Amino acid sequence: MSAKDPNRRDLLRVLGASVGAGVGATAGLAASAGEAAAAPARTRRWGMVIDLDRCTLCSSCTVACKQENNVPVVGPDDEHVGAQIEWLSILWQEPEQPGGLPQGMPFPCQHCADAPCVKVCPVGATYKNDEGITMQIWDRCIGCRYCMVACPYGRRSFNWETPRWDGTQIQMLNPDVATRTGGVVEKCTFCYQRVRRVRERAALEGREIEDEEVRRLPACAAACPAEAIVFGDLADPESRVSELARDPRRFQLLDYLGTDPSVIYLKRDRR
Amino acid sequence: MHAELRPELRPELRRVSPIWYLMVLVAAIAVGVGLYCYSVQLARGDIATGLRNPGNGGAAWGFYIVFYVYFVGVSFAGITVASLARVFHIDTLKPVTRLAELLTIVALGVGAMMVLADLGRPLDGLLKLPALARPSSPFYGTFTLVVSGYLFSSLVFFVLAGRYDAAAMAQTGPPLLRPLYRLWGAGFRDDDVAHTRHWRSSFVLAMTIMPLLIVAHSTLGFIFGIQAGRPGWFSALQAPAFVVMAGVSGTGALIVLAAIVRRLFRLEDRIPIAALRWLGNFLWVLAAVYLYFMIVEELTSTYAAPRADRRIAHEVVGGSFAISFWLTVGSLGLAFLIPFVMYLRRLTSVAWLVVAALLANVAAVLKRLLIVVPSQTHGGHLQLREGLYTPTWVEIGVVLGAAGLLVLGILLFGRIFPLVPTPVPEARRHAAVPREPLRVLATVTCALIAAGLIAFGLSDSFRMWSGDELDPRVPFSPAIFATGVILLFSSAIVYETFPARRRRATPRRVIRPPRARIHRVDVRAQLRSSRDPRVRRKS
Amino acid sequence: MSASRRPVSPERARGRGLGLVCAFGLAGACATPAAAPPQPLPFDHALHATVELDDGPLGCTTCHAGAERGVRAGLPALSTCLSCHMRPQGDPPSSEEARVRELAASGVPLRWIQVTRNPGHVYFSHGAHVARAGMACAECHGEVTTWTEPPTVPLRHLTSMDACLACHRARGAPTDCVTCHQ
Numbered sequence: 001m002s003a004k005d006p007n008r009r010d011l012l013r014v015l016g017a018s019v020g021a022g023v024g025a026t027a028g029l030a031a032s033a034g035e036a037a038a039a040p041a042r043t044r045r046w047g048m049v050i051d052l053d054r055c056t057l058c059s060s061c062t063v064a065c066k067q068e069n070n071v072p073v074v075g076p077d078d079e080h081v082g083a084q085i086e087w088l089s090i091l092w093q094e095p096e097q098p099g100g101l102p103q104g105m106p107f108p109c110q111h112c113a114d115a116p117c118v119k120v121c122p123v124g125a126t127y128k129n130d131e132g133i134t135m136q137i138w139d140r141c142i143g144c145r146y147c148m149v150a151c152p153y154g155r156r157s158f159n160w161e162t163p164r165w166d167g168t169q170i171q172m173l174n175p176d177v178a179t180r181t182g183g184v185v186e187k188c189t190f191c192y193q194r195v196r197r198v199r200e201r202a203a204l205e206g207r208e209i210e211d212e213e214v215r216r217l218p219a220c221a222a223a224c225p226a227e228a229i230v231f232g233d234l235a236d237p238e239s240r241v242s243e244l245a246r247d248p249r250r251f252q253l254l255d256y257l258g259t260d261p262s263v264i265y266l267k268r269d270r271r
Numbered sequence: 272m273h274a275e276l277r278p279e280l281r282p283e284l285r286r287v288s289p290i291w292y293l294m295v296l297v298a299a300i301a302v303g304v305g306l307y308c309y310s311v312q313l314a315r316g317d318i319a320t321g322l323r324n325p326g327n328g329g330a331a332w333g334f335y336i337v338f339y340v341y342f343v344g345v346s347f348a349g350i351t352v353a354s355l356a357r358v359f360h361i362d363t364l365k366p367v368t369r370l371a372e373l374l375t376i377v378a379l380g381v382g383a384m385m386v387l388a389d390l391g392r393p394l395d396g397l398l399k400l401p402a403l404a405r406p407s408s409p410f411y412g413t414f415t416l417v418v419s420g421y422l423f424s425s426l427v428f429f430v431l432a433g434r435y436d437a438a439a440m441a442q443t444g445p446p447l448l449r450p451l452y453r454l455w456g457a458g459f460r461d462d463d464v465a466h467t468r469h470w471r472s473s474f475v476l477a478m479t480i481m482p483l484l485i486v487a488h489s490t491l492g493f494i495f496g497i498q499a500g501r502p503g504w505f506s507a508l509q510a511p512a513f514v515v516m517a518g519v520s521g522t523g524a525l526i527v528l529a530a531i532v533r534r535l536f537r538l539e540d541r542i543p544i545a546a547l548r549w550l551g552n553f554l555w556v557l558a559a560v561y562l563y564f565m566i567v568e569e570l571t572s573t574y575a576a577p578r579a580d581r582r583i584a585h586e587v588v589g590g591s592f593a594i595s596f597w598l599t600v601g602s603l604g605l606a607f608l609i610p611f612v613m614y615l616r617r618l619t620s621v622a623w624l625v626v627a628a629l630l631a632n633v634a635a636v637l638k639r640l641l642i643v644v645p646s647q648t649h650g651g652h653l654q655l656r657e658g659l660y661t662p663t664w665v666e667i668g669v670v671l672g673a674a675g676l677l678v679l680g681i682l683l684f685g686r687i688f689p690l691v692p693t694p695v696p697e698a699r700r701h702a703a704v705p706r707e708p709l710r711v712l713a714t715v716t717c718a719l720i721a722a723g724l725i726a727f728g729l730s731d732s733f734r735m736w737s738g739d740e741l742d743p744r745v746p747f748s749p750a751i752f753a754t755g756v757i758l759l760f761s762s763a764i765v766y767e768t769f770p771a772r773r774r775r776a777t778p779r780r781v782i783r784p785p786r787a788r789i790h791r792v793d794v795r796a797q798l799r800s801s802r803d804p805r806v807r808r809k810s
Numbered sequence: 811m812s813a814s815r816r817p818v819s820p821e822r823a824r825g826r827g828l829g830l831v832c833a834f835g836l837a838g839a840c841a842t843p844a845a846a847p848p849q850p851l852p853f854d855h856a857l858h859a860t861v862e863l864d865d866g867p868l869g870c871t872t873c874h875a876g877a878e879r880g881v882r883a884g885l886p887a888l889s890t891c892l893s894c895h896m897r898p899q900g901d902p903p904s905s906e907e908a909r910v911r912e913l914a915a916s917g918v919p920l921r922w923i924q925v926t927r928n929p930g931h932v933y934f935s936h937g938a939h940v941a942r943a944g945m946a947c948a949e950c951h952g953e954v955t956t957w958t959e960p961p962t963v964p965l966r967h968l969t970s971m972d973a974c975l976a977c978h979r980a981r982g983a984p985t986d987c988v989t990c991h992q
Contacts, residue, residue, distance in 0.1 A: 082323025082658055091653070116500055122410035123399045124741050127987065135988045139931050142399055143317075143391015145331040146410060149647060152500025154326025154655050158391065161316035178931035178992050182316045183391025193992055196933070197881075204879055204941050254652050257499050740985050 045113075045132035046190055047234035047262035048221070049244040050106055053269045054228035057104050062088055064223030065108075068191060070177050072163030085157040087188040088220050106220065106229065109134065109155045109188035110253065110261030117147035117156065125185070132234070132262055133190050141184040148185060152254050156187045190231070191218035211239045234262065282436040282689040284444065291535045291682060298679040305672010308665045309388060317391055319665045328658025330647040334666040335389035337639040338673065340491055341520060342382035343417060344513070344635060347488055348521020349375030350425045352550070353432075354477035354484075362694075363549045366542045367529050369692045370681075372429040374521075374528055377680040379422045381673045386413070388669050401750035403742055406732050409497065411749065412490035419753035421487045424480045424760045431469060431476075431767055434459040436693050448687055458768050463702030465767075470700040472763045479760075488514045495642060502579035503572070503646035512564045516635055518557040523606065523631030526550050528681065530625045532690055535682070541691040548619045551610035554631060558607035565600070565638075579652050586649045587641055591659075599637040606631035710769040717765045721758035728752025849923055849960045850913065851891070852906050859955035861894075870947050870954070877947065879937040888913065888920040926964040933992040943983065 065071065065088040074080045091107035111134045118128050125140035126147055148156045162182035165173065173179060176193040180186050194217050202209045214232050216222045221229040232241035241264075244250075249267040312319045323329020349371035356364035390396040404411045438456030441449055459465060489510035495501075496509030526547060533542050572584040587596050609627035613619055648658045684690075728751035730736070736744040745751070861868040871878050873886035888910075895910040913920060928934050939945045947954060950965060968974060978985050 079318065082327040082329035083318060084324070084327055086326070091655075093654070116498065120408045120410070120498075122405060122408040123403045124405055127741055129986055129988050133988070135991075137987045137991045139991060140399065140403075140987075141392070142396035144386075144389070144396070144410065145322075145391070146408065146494075148325055148331045150498050150500060151326075152652055154324070154651060154653070156326065157324050158317070158331065160318040160323070176933075176992060181392075185391075192988060193933070196988075200881075200935060200938055200942075204937055254500075257652070259500075741987060 043130065043235060044233045045235040045262065046111070046195065047132065047232065047241050047245070047264065048108070048111075048190070048218075049230045049241050049250075049264045049266065051228045051230075051244070051266040052105055053249075053266060054226040055106065055224075056226055056228075057090060057102065058225065059090055060223045060225060061106050061220035061229060062086070062090065064219040065188070067172070068174055068177065068219035069189075070173050070179050071186075072159065072165075072180075074160075080160075083158075083160045085159065085186065087155075087157070087186070105265060107153070107155065108190075108220065108263060110153055110259065110263045111188075111190060112259035112261045114258060114260045116150045116152065116259065120146045120150045122146065131195075133192055133195075135189060135192065136185065136187050138178065138180045138184045138186055143183040143185065145185065152257055152259065156185050158185050159183060191220075194218060209233075211236070215240050281443070282439050282691075282693050284440075284686065284689060285537050287686065288535050288537060291686075294531075294535070295679065295682050298675040298682065301671045301675025302679060303672075304668050305670075305675060308668030308672065312388070312665050312669070319663060321661045321663045321666060323658065323660075325647045325651070326655055328648060328656035330644050330658070330660035332389070332643050332647065333660050334662045334670055335385050337636065337643050338670050339382050339385035339389065340513070340639050340643075341636055342378045342385060342673070342677070343491060344488070344517035344520045344639075345524045345632075346375040346378035346382065346421075346425075346521065347484060347514070347517035348523075348525050349373070349378070350421075350428065350480055351484060351518065351521070352525060352553075353428060354481050357473050357477040358481070361549070363543075363545045365546075365694060366691050367525065367546045367550070369429070369432065370529055370532060370690055371525055372425055372432070373681055373684060373690075374525055375425045376422065376429060377677050378521075378524075379418065379425070380680075381677045383414075383418050383422075384676075385670075385673055388673075401753070402747045404732065404749040405734075406729070409490055409494040411732070412487070413494075415749055415753045415756065416483065416490060417487045420483055420756040420760075421480075423757045424476065424483060427760045427763055428473065428476050428480065430455065431473065431763060432692060433688070434469075434767070435461070435466075435695065436689055439693070440689070451687070458770060460771065463699045464704055464771070466695050466699045467702045467704050468767055471704075472766050476760070476763050485514060488517050491517075495646075500652065501646045501650050502577065502652065503583040503650050504642070506568070506571075508564060508568060508571075509642075512561070512568075515557055515561045515564060516638060519554065519561055519603070519606070519631050520635035522550055522554045522557060523628035523635070526554065526624055526628035527632070530621050530628075532681075532685060533621075536685050536690060538691055544619050544621065547621060547624055548613075551619065551624045551627070552614055554627065555607045555610040555614065558603055558631060559611075562600075562603055562607060565603075577652075579650065583645050583650055587645050591649075592641055592645055595637045595641055599634045599641060602630040602634035602637070606634060705772075707769070707772065710766060710771075713769055714762050714766040717762035718759055721755045721762065724751050724755030724758060726755075728755055850920055851909055853960050855954050855957040855960075857958070877936050877940060879941045881933075881935045881937060883936045885922040885924070891920075925961050931991055933990050943981065 066073075069087055071085050071087055074083050074085060088106060088108040090104040093103040093105075095102055111132060113128070113132065115126075115128060115134050117126050118134060121127075122144060123140055123142055125138070125142070126134060126136050129135050143158070145158055148154075148158060159180055159182045163179060165179075174193075176197075195214070198209055198213050198217060202213075211232055215230055216224075216227070217231050218229070221231045230240055230244055232239040234241055234245060236242060244266065245264045247266050249269065250264050251267055252261050252264055255261070320333065320335075321329075322331055322333050325331050352364055352371040353368040353375075355361060356368050387393045387396065400410075400414055404414065406412075434456045436456075437452045438459040438461060441452040441456050444452050492510035492513035495504040496506055499505045529542055529547060529550070533539050569584065569588070572580045576584070586592060606627045609623055609630075613623065644660050648660050727745075728748045731743040731745055731748035732752055734741070734743060743749075858868055873890055874883040875886075877883040891910050892914055895907065898907060900907050939950075940947070950968065974990065975985060977983070978989075983989075
């Protein structure tokens with residue numbers, strides 16, 4: 001799942017697994033704590049299930065996402081129309097009946113396994129890490145915006161100007177997430193900073209990551225009052241996400257494009 | 272030798288028409304405007320443009336990418352015309368080959384500037400692209416093949432073809448510029464062997480440049496054509512259509528340029544109408560092909576196409592982009608019709624050709640716009656917000672500056688170097704070339720080193736030696752690849768400029784014995800000073 | 811050199827020489843990197859390394875609580891210092907040592923001046939390097955037990971990505987971008 005020539009992906013998966021095993025073995029040499037050997041590395045696939053039956057379209061997820069990830073606020077004036085930065089937003093749809101309740105779905109980056117954005121980035125600022133997250137390294141980005149036009153879901157935003165936080169706004173920034181400069185692309189990262197913390201803590205304590213720790217790990221999942229967003233390891237058949245992903249109501253956006261997204265939606269139950 | 276040529280064929284710089292000064296002034300003002308607008312963009316950020324997020328209904332790619340593709344397309348025809356003239360011995364085109372090559376070089380430089388203007392962080396781009404670029408992205412091909420390969424091969428072609436005239440101008444040109452001419456024509460011996468060598472090397476160059484052109488322009492088409500997520504872009508036709516449209520716009524630009532240059536530099540006798548006629552024929556053939564492509568595209572995207580494709584097609588033909596679309600069709604149709612009618616009637620009017628050529632370029636710009644923008648503002652498989660893209664004065668200013676730079680470059684060059692190459696008689700191009708193993712060895716060594724750099728640079732760019740890591744093993748391997756391509760084409764320069772074995776023109780210096788020192792004695796003074804009584808003394 | 815130049819008087823020559831020396835001195839002073847401003851308390855690492863508590867020597871983690879298992883190593887709060895220095899320590903107690911109690915009495919919070927700071931986009935976890943990879947503090951920070959004054963310059967040998975990558979490659983640690991970039 002790394003961002004390389006597709007012909008060598010299998011070879012590199014084997015290589016990656018052996019390197020991962022090697023890293024896992026090294027990490028197991030915990031000197032001062034004298035713990036038991038750390039958990040061996042395993043191919044994870046982080047994914048998300050969003051149950052649209054539970055979702056009330058309250059948009060708490062969007063607010064939590066902006067708060068957690070230091071998403072800059074772009075002005076509401078005419079000049080800034082279309083320049084809003086949205087990592088997770090609600091995809092609004094037509095009501096079922098005219099004049100009926102609005103329909104929508106929380107719409108983060110789909111973290112496609114076969115991501116077109118990864119293929120077209122000329123410098124490798126966006127890449128697929130071996131745990132299934134399509135990561136965006138803003139420091140590498142040169143701002144060509146090719147990934148933005150390549151994304152079929154339109155989930156990428158550009159910093160059209162240098163973000164500013166005035167006065168006391170700086171104090172609300174999350175220190176675990178870098179603030180970006182103008183001229184770079186940004187997008188949802190499945191709150192990787194939180195995933196990293198959980199992973200480190202688990203490794204220090206010499207255990208595997210528990211599914212309970214990650215179910216509501218990203219900011220959107222944590223904030224959802226209806227528990228509509230569930231996060232976890234799709235490669236683990238016993239995790240909650242895998243269980244939910246087997247629900248017959250499941251569907252994925254634009255699956256016919258072959259992007260293999262990691263976000264699975266559960267249709268509203270209209271009975 | 273140049274001295275043997277009839278005066279009307281010798282290379283020279285003629286007095287320009289007064290309009291030259293006006294055009295240079297206008298172009299310089301345009302460049303100034305462009306610089307100012309770009310400084311505004313740098314200061315305020317890209318918010319100063321009309322570009323916005325495609326997810327929010329805007330277009331992330333707009334004027335800059337449109338004109339990047341347009342300028343690179345314009346450069347296509349230049350070197351194609353020069354290569355075709357060489358490979359197929361089209362003597363009618365010979366007078367415009369230097370102008371064509373110049374157009375290619377300047378247009379490519381300006382096109383590269385357009386990409387830089389579009390980048391959100393241009394300085395980072397200038398550093399990171401040569402250091403880290405990934406071949407899986409069509410943008411890799413843009414700057415390695417297009418900028419280094421294409422530009423440099425055209426430069427080599429241009430430099431080698433100009434050595435003959437440069438050597439002549441070193442004797443007869445304005446004294447201030449003679450150092451330049453001497454540098455350019457260095458080592459050029461005006462004999463049949465040198466001309467034959469140039470004839471051969473230019474053939475090899477032309478044969479390698481033509482496939483490179485197709486690849487480079489197809490890469491431009493692939494930027495759009497391989498994206499399944501953008502209906503309207505995802506099409507196998509993009510690559511060939513880009514190649515053909517490049518031909519249309521480039522031929523048009525060359526016709527306009529040739530007509531202007533004929534008037535400004537008073538070259539009506541040197542650039543015969545036959546050359547323009549040939550270009551006009553080329554134009555209508557290419558325009559016909561492109562009209563065919565447009566029909567195919569329209570049919571395919573409206574017959575039983577997925578909803579998203581049909582939506583864009585309807586928007587383009589009958590919706591918000593209808594005016595641009597029908598203007599494009601009309602301009603392209605006239606760009607076909609006018610030269611075609613002239614061909615049928617066997618008459619050539621420079622003025623009408625220029626009109627047709629200008630219309631071809633208008634069509635090219637509008638069509639690029641129609642490719643780039645609607646698939647972003649009205650595209651996407653999901654029903655995302657529909658939007659609008661209007662270029663701001665900043666974008667328009669920068670583009671005007673780029674166009675001004677193109678015009679300025681060509682006009683200024685025409686003042687320092689003759690724009691029409693001196694024809695070399697056929698007989699002089701088929702002399703017997705003596706065997707020179709050293710020259711061949713030097714050329715082959717250069718080419719082999721280049722091949723090595725290409726192999727290493729490309730494989731490392733593909734991260735073949737990086738294991739699990741994301742970056743190339745050796746930093747700057749894309750630049751190494753580009754250098755290899757440049758060196759490969761430079762081997763032609765090695766071949767032609769390698770010092771030939773020459774017979775001594777002056778005899779060896781004879782070593783004379785040192786002159787005997789003859790000590791002169793003043794006998795009278797000696798006699799005067801002696802006490803010999805036999806010497807009569809003056810009393 | 812023309813012969814018509816006036817000779818310079820000794821006073822003027824001295825003045826000129828002094829001016830030149832001053833100019834060079836100023837240039838030199840501007841060229842050297844500015845030392846960090848003085849810390850609120852003049853902490854002596856070498857002295858405290860010799861301290862023996864009831865349950866063993868004074869370790870790094872007593873003050874830098876996160877150094878072994880946390881993400882950030884941290885700097886001690888005034889209460890940590892006061893846990894020993896509530897009463898005068900040292901033999902004999904110095905005037906510098908008394909400043910701890912002065913600071914506590916004044917009510918001004920203890921604000922250390924952070925000298926080593928990573929750029930905002932870099933994630934560096936002490937726990938991953940110390941507890942998981944088993945590195946010693948001295949490997950990156952040098953022989954801290956010899957410092958008699960608080961450090962004034964940041965860690966110099968970790969100023970670029972290549973320095974981190976070289977060690978990661980050598981020890982088989984992950985070189986994935988997201989390991990360090992946030």
